[in-house]
Amino acid sequence: MSDQVALEIIRSAFFATVRQAGRIILRSSFSPIIRDAFDFCVTLIGPEDLERGLAHDVVAMNESLAHFSGVMPFMVRNLLWEYGVENLCAGDLLAINNPFKGGNHVYDNGFYKPVFVGDRLIGGVAVKAHLMDMGGVTAGGYSTRKRSLFEEGVVIAGVPVYKDDRPWTPGFNLYFDNSRLPDNMVADLQAMHSACTFAEERLVALAETHGVDTVHDAMAYTLDYADRSMREGLRALPDGDFVGEDGIDADAFHDTPYVVRTTVRKRGDEVEVDFSGSTREAASSVNCSVFDAANGVYTALKFLCDPHNPNNAGAFRCITVVAPEGTFITARPPAATTMYFDAAEAVFNAVTKAIISGAPPGSGFGGHYGSNMGLLMTGSTEAPPSGPRRAGGDGVAERLAAATQSIPVVLEDGAGSGRKLFVAPMLALGGFGGSAEGDGENFVSMSQQNLMDMSIESIEEDHPIVVLRKEFVADTAGPGAHRGGAGVVYDRMLVGDADVYPMLLHLRILPWGADGGGAGRPGGAWIGEPDGGPAAQRWLGAADEDVRPLGGYFDGSGTATAPHEGRWHSGNADIAAAPGTLLRVRTPGAGGWGAAWTRDPEAVLRDVRDGFVTLDGARVDYGVVILGDVDEGPDELCVDLEATEVLRS
Amino acid sequence: MTMLFGRPAEPERTVVRTDLDETCPACGSTAVQGYPLLEVTGWCLVARCADCLHVLRREPSPTPFGFSYVPYSVHLR
Numbered sequence: 001m002s003d004q005v006a007l008e009i010i011r012s013a014f015f016a017t018v019r020q021a022g023r024i025i026l027r028s029s030f031s032p033i034i035r036d037a038f039d040f041c042v043t044l045i046g047p048e049d050l051e052r053g054l055a056h057d058v059v060a061m062n063e064s065l066a067h068f069s070g071v072m073p074f075m076v077r078n079l080l081w082e083y084g085v086e087n088l089c090a091g092d093l094l095a096i097n098n099p100f101k102g103g104n105h106v107y108d109n110g111f112y113k114p115v116f117v118g119d120r121l122i123g124g125v126a127v128k129a130h131l132m133d134m135g136g137v138t139a140g141g142y143s144t145r146k147r148s149l150f151e152e153g154v155v156i157a158g159v160p161v162y163k164d165d166r167p168w169t170p171g172f173n174l175y176f177d178n179s180r181l182p183d184n185m186v187a188d189l190q191a192m193h194s195a196c197t198f199a200e201e202r203l204v205a206l207a208e209t210h211g212v213d214t215v216h217d218a219m220a221y222t223l224d225y226a227d228r229s230m231r232e233g234l235r236a237l238p239d240g241d242f243v244g245e246d247g248i249d250a251d252a253f254h255d256t257p258y259v260v261r262t263t264v265r266k267r268g269d270e271v272e273v274d275f276s277g278s279t280r281e282a283a284s285s286v287n288c289s290v291f292d293a294a295n296g297v298y299t300a301l302k303f304l305c306d307p308h309n310p311n312n313a314g315a316f317r318c319i320t321v322v323a324p325e326g327t328f329i330t331a332r333p334p335a336a337t338t339m340y341f342d343a344a345e346a347v348f349n350a351v352t353k354a355i356i357s358g359a360p361p362g363s364g365f366g367g368h369y370g371s372n373m374g375l376l377m378t379g380s381t382e383a384p385p386s387g388p389r390r391a392g393g394d395g396v397a398e399r400l401a402a403a404t405q406s407i408p409v410v411l412e413d414g415a416g417s418g419r420k421l422f423v424a425p426m427l428a429l430g431g432f433g434g435s436a437e438g439d440g441e442n443f444v445s446m447s448q449q450n451l452m453d454m455s456i457e458s459i460e461e462d463h464p465i466v467v468l469r470k471e472f473v474a475d476t477a478g479p480g481a482h483r484g485g486a487g488v489v490y491d492r493m494l495v496g497d498a499d500v501y502p503m504l505l506h507l508r509i510l511p512w513g514a515d516g517g518g519a520g521r522p523g524g525a526w527i528g529e530p531d532g533g534p535a536a537q538r539w540l541g542a543a544d545e546d547v548r549p550l551g552g553y554f555d556g557s558g559t560a561t562a563p564h565e566g567r568w569h570s571g572n573a574d575i576a577a578a579p580g581t582l583l584r585v586r587t588p589g590a591g592g593w594g595a596a597w598t599r600d601p602e603a604v605l606r607d608v609r610d611g612f613v614t615l616d617g618a619r620v621d622y623g624v625v626i627l628g629d630v631d632e633g634p635d636e637l638c639v640d641l642e643a644t645e646v647l648r649s
Numbered sequence: 650m651t652m653l654f655g656r657p658a659e660p661e662r663t664v665v666r667t668d669l670d671e672t673c674p675a676c677g678s679t680a681v682q683g684y685p686l687l688e689v690t691g692w693c694l695v696a697r698c699a700d701c702l703h704v705l706r707r708e709p710s711p712t713p714f715g716f717s718y719v720p721y722s723v724h725l726r
Contacts (some may be wrong), residue, residue: 055690073689082722100718157720261661267702272686276663281656290715294687316689323687324662325717332718588678 002210002217010206010218011225014060015200015310019040021195022062025129028194031185033130033425038450040129041068042195044203045076045112047123048085052220056080056124058313059219066448067341068128069302070295071103073313075110076126078102083158084484088114088121093162093193095171097134097157102335103291105340106134106153107141110461111161113196115203122212123219125199127192132423133183135178140423141338142376143501144572145252145619146285149334154178162193177305179423223314226306230315231269233305237359241265246346248328248505251282255570258282258328258510260346264354273297273351274322275329282328283335284572285506288343293329294321296347299448304355341448342371342505348447349509356514364438364514366433366484366591368447371506373428373525373585377577379498380419381464422463426492429453430587431485434517440485440590442472442612464496464579468539473586475617479518480592481599486612487523489588493539494581503553504571510588517592520622523585524552524560525571530580539582541585547584561584597623598647611635623648671705673698681705685716692716 021042026035033039042062046054058073078101084096096102097109110128114121118210134153146152154174167189175185207215247259254465261277281287298316306315323330329343337343349367356364429451432440445451456467469491476487492498504525511520528539528547539547545558551571553561560566577583606626607613611630618624625643626635668715673681678700686695692710697703712719 070689074691074713077691081713082720101714101720157722259661265699265702267700270702272697272702274664277661279664280660283656290687294689298689313689319689321687322664322684324664325715326657327662330662 001334002214006210006214007218007221010210010215011222013202013206014044014218014222014412017199017246018044018060018062020056021099021199022064024195024198025127025191025462026189029129029191030184031130031132033132034191036186036452036454038064038452040064041072041127041190042199043072043126044199045124045126046219047121047216049216052216053223054216054219055297057219057223057574058126059123059222061311063310065450066299067104067292067295067344068313070127070298070316071291072110072128073316074291074294075102075128076124079110079112079158089163090114090116090553091163092160093196095156095159095161095174098157099149099289099337099340101157103289103295104128105141105337106136106149106155107131109156111192111196115200117204117207117212122207122215123203123619125196125203125391127195129188129192131175131179131188133180133264134266135180138376138501139180139378139421140376142374142425142503143574144286144339144503144505145501146336146338147283152336152338161189165193165197165430165558166308181423191281219598223312225315226309226312229309230302230306231318234266234269234271234301234318235498237266237305237355239267240358242354242358244350244352244357246349246353246509247279248286248342249508250505250570250572251286252284252572254283258286260350262347262350262354264351264613266358270318270320271301272320272322275327276324278324278327278329280328281326281335285338287328287331287335287337288340289337290321290323290325290330291316292340292344293323293347296344296448297321297351300348300351300355303447304352339488339503339505342503344448345370345446345504350527353512362436362515364593365479366478366514366593367511367520368432368440368518368590369430369485369487369523369587370446370509370511371523371587372446372503373587373594374503375426375492375499375583376501376503377424377426377465377494378422378461380421381496382435394558396467424463424465425458426490427451428488428490428585428587429555430488431520431590433485433511433514433591434478434480434482435514436482436593436595439482440477440483443488444485464494464498466493466495466536467491468493468582470535472612474611475621476521476586476589477612478511478513478518478520478589479596479599479621480513481594481596482517483516483592483599483607483612484511484520484590487521489584489586491539491582491584493536494577494583495579497579498577500575500577500583502551502571502573502575507552507571507588508568510563511591514593516595520587520589520591522553522560522562523588524554525550525586526558526584527575528582528584530578534580535580541549542582548584596621599624601641601644605637605639606625609637619647669696671696673701673703673705674702675703
């Protein structure tokens with residue numbers, strides 16, 4: 001057995017390696033969804049060494065997309081089981097995107113590179129990244145309406161894209177010939193190979209420095225370390241059986257809720273999560289595989305019990321999942337899984353609610369906003385290049401666009417039809433729940449994501465879209481002694497024809513409040529149709545009542561209401577949108593923590609001054625009377641202590 | 650071989666747990682059940698105590714993909 005100091009040094013080297021490899025992907029990939037939105041991961045894989053308890057485990061993982069962290073162990077083992085370890089060669093890079101063999105959706109492409117010292121397989125490197133278009137019926141992929149895997153895109157399981165560290169044309173052609181955006185594929189696949197090769201070199205260097213046996217001891221040590229750390233966190237929670245429930249609103253063809261039911265059985269440092277009673281598979285692409293459901297469980301428990309120790313498969317040893325096959329969170333092939341992240345997020349929520357229900361008083365936290373409220377806008381336009389950077393020569397425009405924009409991508413066909421394909425998946429950020437520590441954050445990504453919001457300037461530069469509004473909405477945060485994060489409203493107006501695919505899947509369920517805090521206020525989506533007049537001017541002044549409900553619960557005037565207090569509109573119908581169409585989404589507010597009427601009046605005053613709470617909201621939600629004029633004299637606002645005391649008594 | 654195109658007929662799905670006539674060696678409970686389980690190392694069938702979660706026996710799934718989904722590639726093995 002190697003000495004403890006060496007093991008600890010090598011453990012740190014494993015994580016430094018995957019983080020550095022991740023930076024290679026950030027620097028060199030072309031697809032903005034990888035580089036800007038962090039939709040990728042890098043993992044270091046162990047060998048099969050049963051004496052040390054190693055079986056192609058994920059030993060180290062960088063900090064990027066949490067949706068990938070728990071599926072990678074399954075992806076690697078499933079890939080190697082089918083491909084055969086005996087068939088691996090140095091310099092191979094094998095591709096896999098089958099959701100039922102590696103989790104997520106077909107746009108999330110995994111790659112595995114074996115690492116040899118001589119003829120000995122000492123481990124491997126596995127990466128995964130979102131490639132923007134894999135064919136299928138929808139450019140860019142995002143749609144709730146696909147009925148099967150075959151409509152989502154090309155499915156790959158164990159095809160080399162590199163052999164002997166050189167591109168293997170048939171493997172690359174799978175990507176080139178099936179994607180509407182092959183330009184991005186070249187750079188993205190090269191980025192994956194570069195990252196894997198860097199990590200391979202580091203692993204070989206560690207083996208040369210310390211010896212292969214010591215490196216394998218360090219892998220076992222690293223996995224055991226995470227296992228111990230996670231179990232220590234679990235032991236701090238009370239034992240018991242706890243239930244939690246969450247879900248998604250509907251599929252594209254059945255306007256009925258899909259429910260995740262969880263029973264969390266916690267004993268000592270072990271947890272079993274049973275999904276019995278969950279709703280059957282959905283008829284369209286709102287399902288996820290069992291590996292994504294497992295990831296929802298892993299992420300929730302890691303977040304709750306051991307948030308600081310870096311991720312690897314050892315952290316998940318103490319967690320077992322009882323999963324009835326054929327539910328919408330344990331879908332079987334060829335079910336469609338494009339929107340896997342909303343289903344997996346519902347798993348995270350259900351498990352979290354169950355754990356919180358058994359946690360000591362005061363230790364809960366409010367629910368996050370709960371839905372990306374995505375809108376995929378795609379089409380082609382004859383609009384001429386809009387900015388000066390477009391005159392930069394072949395390929396330069398795309399590279400410049402990639403350097404400045406976020407998720408949206410474009411492909412220009414300057415030598416052909418002159419039309420420009422645009423694919424703009426517009427996702428929304430929102431708030432996180434309040435806790436004993438303080439108010440919830442106001443503008444963050446969901447629990448299993450690390451998305452960054454795209455810049456307005458680049459959206460408008462590269463797409464026939466104008467962003468009219470992106471701002472916090474007052475009185476949407478769940479009230480509490482510590483309030484939740486505020487809802488965010490986005491107004492986007494099309495200036496060209498486009499197909500719009502709404503993905504509004506979590507509006508029936510409000511973000512929960514904790515320990516007496518209020519639930520987040522409801523979100524919603526609206527659409528405004530052009531009338532031939534000046535559209536932007538019209539929409540800049542449009543209230544919710546002036547546009548038509550698209551998704552959510554609404555009262556008779558078109559204002560979003562709490563679930564079951566208004567009329568439900570399922571927001572998953574495709575839209576053929578004309579120029580001048582407004583699409584408005586407003587994320588739900590996040591849940592609050594603690595009784596709102598115990599909130600420090602000075603904190604309420606600050607929120608009023610900053611626009612998170614109105615004067616009326618301060619009075620109604622918090623029992624705080626504030627004097628002054630927010631618009632004319634925000635710095636002169638003050639709390640009427642006497643009136644507040646009377647109101648709160 | 651499973652290659653299903655239809656959804657399950659039942660609106661909700663539940664794992665069937667079979668009561669086993671055994672006693673848990675860890676806690677003495679007789680609530681020992683058999684059912685499929687997903688661990689981070691893959692699918693398996695377990696005999697497990699419902700009271701303390703002690704696993705009496707574990708039998709790995711023949712393939713890593715679960716008990717009802719078997720990929721067509723097994724024909725090549």
